[in-house]
Amino acid sequence: MCSQTPAAALDLVMDATASRRARRFLDEHWCTVHAASARPQADLVVTELVSNAVRHGAPPATLTLDCAGAAGVTVGVSDADPHAPTLRHVTPDALGGRGIALVDVLSEDWGVDPHPGGKTVWSRILGDVPGDVPGGEELPAR
Numbered sequence: 001m002c003s004q005t006p007a008a009a010l011d012l013v014m015d016a017t018a019s020r021r022a023r024r025f026l027d028e029h030w031c032t033v034h035a036a037s038a039r040p041q042a043d044l045v046v047t048e049l050v051s052n053a054v055r056h057g058a059p060p061a062t063l064t065l066d067c068a069g070a071a072g073v074t075v076g077v078s079d080a081d082p083h084a085p086t087l088r089h090v091t092p093d094a095l096g097g098r099g100i101a102l103v104d105v106l107s108e109d110w111g112v113d114p115h116p117g118g119k120t121v122w123s124r125i126l127g128d129v130p131g132d133v134p135g136g137e138e139l140p141a142r
């Protein structure tokens, strides 16, 4: 739970603009109080999860963002294809197709939750350590 930034969700348009839209969504809804330093990882993870959904998933797809304070930020991409992404085809030097291996490296934890009619691939990215959280910094009201 985050007292500063509410959880947010974005309906993904399943085309080549999806990753750019997703990063703009992070710009608008990111919790800078708890997770300012985790933003670069989140950009990479979200880009990967969203492009996976666009390439291999089935619409409709949704991106969710949820800050849990010091426990980190959870991003998730749900789509209507029940097949989970896999590490199978990835080798350490496969720079072009890092896929879910990149998510694995950048996430504190990640997983795939199947649900009726599809799945959610989620990643928890560690936010700022509690001692580093700036006091009194507030997001401007939107």
Ligand SMILES: [Zn+2]
Residues within 6 Å of the ligand: 002, 003, 004, 005, 031, 032, 033, 034, 035, 067, 068, 069
């Ligand atoms: Zn927060």
